[in-house]
Amino acid sequence: xxxxxxxxxxxxxxxxxxxxxxxxxxxxxxxxxxRGWRAPLLGTVAATATLAVIxxxxxxxxxxxxxxxxxxxxxxxxxLLFGLRWLRKAILRFAGIVALHDEELIYQxxxxxxxxxxxxxxxxxxxxxxxxxxxxxxxxxxVAFIVIAFGAAGxxxxxxxxxxxxxxxxxxIALGVALRKPLTMVPENWLKFGVGAMLCSFGVxxxxxxxxxxxxxxxxxxPLIVATFLAASWLAIRMLRxxxxxxxxxxxxxV
Amino acid sequence: MFRTIWxxxxxxxxxxxxxxxGALAALAVTWLLAAAGGDRTQQIVGWALLAMVLVLxxxxxxxxxxxxxxxxxxxxx
Numbered sequence: 577x578x579x580x581x582x583x584x585x586x587x588x589x590x591x592x593x594x595x596x597x598x599x600x601x602x603x604x605x606x607x608x609x610x611r612g613w614r615a616p617l618l619g620t621v622a623a624t625a626t627l628a629v630i631x632x633x634x635x636x637x638x639x640x641x642x643x644x645x646x647x648x649x650x651x652x653x654x655x656l657l658f659g660l661r662w663l664r665k666a667i668l669r670f671a672g673i674v675a676l677h678d679e680e681l682i683y684q685x686x687x688x689x690x691x692x693x694x695x696x697x698x699x700x701x702x703x704x705x706x707x708x709x710x711x712x713x714x715x716x717x718x719v720a721f722i723v724i725a726f727g728a729a730g731x732x733x734x735x736x737x738x739x740x741x742x743x744x745x746x747x748x749i750a751l752g753v754a755l756r757k758p759l760t761m762v763p764e765n766w767l768k769f770g771v772g773a774m775l776c777s778f779g780v781x782x783x784x785x786x787x788x789x790x791x792x793x794x795x796x797x798x799p800l801i802v803a804t805f806l807a808a809s810w811l812a813i814r815m816l817r818x819x820x821x822x823x824x825x826x827x828x829x830x831v
Numbered sequence: 832m833f834r835t836i837w838x839x840x841x842x843x844x845x846x847x848x849x850x851x852x853g854a855l856a857a858l859a860v861t862w863l864l865a866a867a868g869g870d871r872t873q874q875i876v877g878w879a880l881l882a883m884v885l886v887l888x889x890x891x892x893x894x895x896x897x898x899x900x901x902x903x904x905x906x907x908x
Contacts, residue, residue: 653858656854656858661851664850664891673899781877787865789865789875791877808885808888812888812892816895
């Protein structure tokens with residue numbers, strides 16, 4: 577595959593994974609700045625190793641045992657469920673019903689919590705280790721999920737998805753190390769909005785394909801499905817702004 | 832870690848429960864259409880699923896908007 581084709585194919589996975597890496601980096605940075613770097617870096621390495629074991633054993637076993645059409649169906653259904661959740665939340669944020677995801681605020685809260693817990697000298701910082709471990713494992717699982725989603729066709733699609741995720745990881749971690757502060761310049765809600773639409777689209781695509789449907793133009797249908805989801809979401813945002821013209825910002829856990 | 836997994840599952844099935852249940856119903860209807868219909872039906876199930884999911888999202892958000900509006904007006908009183 578030539579580099580330009582690889583770059584185009586890797587873009588969805590790159591964008592989606594970047595969002596997850598930003599969230600993990602924010603928490604690791606907060607731990608490192610308040611409690612020192614040894615424990616969070618060890619936590620990050622341990623979480624990465626755990627993820628590698630999970631993907632290496634469970635992932636390979638699933639791919640080898642489960643028939644391809646069934647795997648596509650299950651992956652498609654899961655993608656649709658999780659994608660709808662992301663899309664709904666992003667739409668509610670754009671409409672002003674749920675507060676926007678604020679990396680700076682999350683970072684400051686994490687700093688305050690970690691400082692409040694205190695740190696004893698000459699002891700290994702298990703709190704810092706576990707906080708970093710949990711964040712990297714959770715966000716890493718989501719990255720693995722994203723790679724499976726965009727690489728479910730196998731072959732070059734999987735290569736591109738893995739390349740996109742690795743590149744996003746390198747870029748976000750490098751930026752975090754260079755800046756030593758949360759990456760607030762990343763437009764997270766826009767990215768989540770786009771990623772939600774893409775996950776839903778891939779979900780619909782794989783699920784229908786697992787039932788024997790042949791999409792016109794095969795994978796070329798995906799941009800059309802994504803565009804349909806984005807158009808419907810834009811209409812939904814307009815509708816919510818008409819319903820709540822004052823753009824009320826309320827805690828809406830149960831809306 | 833287990834708490835995080837629990838909160839994700841809880842969020843999916845309870846916080847966003849109606850959307851998740853609606854999506855599962857749409858997937859089930861799509862599967863039934865493909866299983867019961869002929870070859871021609873099988874070739875349109877994807878578009879049917881897309882249409883059902885879009886209607887579901889818009890209706891779910893409309894309901895969310897109505898709930899939020901009711902909360903705002905009761906808070907203003």
